[in-house]
Amino acid sequence: MAAGVLSFPLTSFHDDGSLDPDGFRAHVAAQLATAPGAVFPACGTGEFFSLDEDEYRQVVTVAVEEAAGRTPVVAGTGYGWAQALRFARIAEEAGADALLVLPHYLVAAPQDGLVGQLERIAAGTRLPLIAYQRGQVTFTADTVRRIAAVPGVIGLKDGHSDLDRLQRLTLAAPEDFLFFNGASTAEIQARAYATVGVPAYSSAVHAFAPEIADAFFRALRDGDDKTANRLLRDFYVPLVEIRDRVPGYAVSLVKAAARLRGRPVGPVRAPLTDPTDSDLADLRTLLATGLDLVGATL
Template sequence: MTRGVLSFPLTSFRENGDLHPGAYRAYLEHQLATAPGAVFPACGTGEFTALDEDEYRTVVSTAVEVTRGRFPVVAGIGYGWAQALRFARVAEDAGADAALVLPHYLLRAPQDGLVEQLRRIAAGTRLPLVAHQRDQVAFTADSLRRIAAIPGVIGPKDGHSDLDRLRRLTLAAPEDFLFFNGAATAEIQARAYAAVGVPAYSSAVHAFAPEIALAFFTAFQADDTARMDALLRGFYVPFVELRDRRPGYAVSLVKAAARLRDLPVGPVRAPLTDPGPDDLADLRKLLDQGLDLVGAER
């Protein structure tokens, strides 16, 4: 999964809010043209919490069909362990290769409970599990040692960006444990994460502008600091500033950018809302600027 950007595709909806499987299939084909390191359907960017089980089955099975074994498919699962297992079994039947365990719903939990949650999920599925730590889920070094000992758990995806804490986790883990940079706009911190032993990262930008994401990843792999800094200054930092204007923009702004490129993704589902006219105009200018930086068609 370090050989390419980790792709977290959007989920396509019709204007009335219904799932649009045909549009989703076409969108996935566009995403896979840049050969991502893996595909993570029905995760945060894919609005996992807005999908019912039948829709989830369609989203994951379509991703499996479109990838045709070319890339690992890691499906999102979540809520409490019992509901997460229901989704895990659907993902298994659909042919997913692994599952990303999204943070549980609502509650803050003690470390023993976080470990037990993963132990129960792992005991009920054949899928390898990636544990997503963000929001109310944050593992201690001791908890991570116990999690690493659970058969089937292959590593964590970090969204906290606490590099001191993350370094302690990487030192506590077995050498073959997989760590992933899951910061909201991971390119901003890609070099910092790599410095503490976490080179693999997900890219929200890949969901709407894989050309920009691939250009940054190529520069990152080549340690081309000048190129990375030019992309950060010219596109990524302004994008983060725009994303931070309103709650939910980590998904709805990404989806709006995809629509600006005529990608068939449709609107977001409530409780998310689509950007207003002013933010949309700023997004269009920034997107054009980013595409110009990498010499891509608008």
């Protein structure tokens, strides 16, 4: 997965909030045209939490059809293990290659419970699982050893950005266990993650400006600090500053930016809200700046 930016496509909705499969197909096709390392439909950026099972089936099926075996498709699943398995079986039937297990709903849980959750899901699906630690889910090094021994659990996505803890986790895991950076606006911390052996990362920016995301990825890969620093200073850091104004903007801003570029993704679903007019104006200006930096156009 470190061979390219990891794509987390947006789920397209019509203005009335209903699913727009055709819009989603066009969006996924555009994402795949940039050759990402993998595509992750129906995950956090794709508003998994607001999809019913039929919508989920449509979203994963479209992603698999568009990928056509050329790019791995890792579908999101989550909630408690029983509901996660319902989504997992749908993803299997749709032809997904693996599952990203999103943090469970509402309650904090002990380490034994976190292991049990993954054991239950792994026992009920043939698809490989990538665990996601974020929010109320935080694994210890001993727990990573245990989940890595569960047949079918192949990796961990980290959203905490505690690099001391993450280094301990990578050292505790087998060498073939996958890790990737799942922090919000992951490019901000990509270099830091790479220093502890985690070069792969997800990119929300790729969903609306793959030109910017790919330029940063290449700069990081090639050791071009001048380009990487310019993109961080003039685009990514200001983007984070807008993102942090309102809860949920980590998704809402991405969708708004995609709409600014004419992508057929539609609005977010409640409980998220679309950006205010003022924030949208700031986003438009910043997006133009970022595209100008890489020689693309709005």
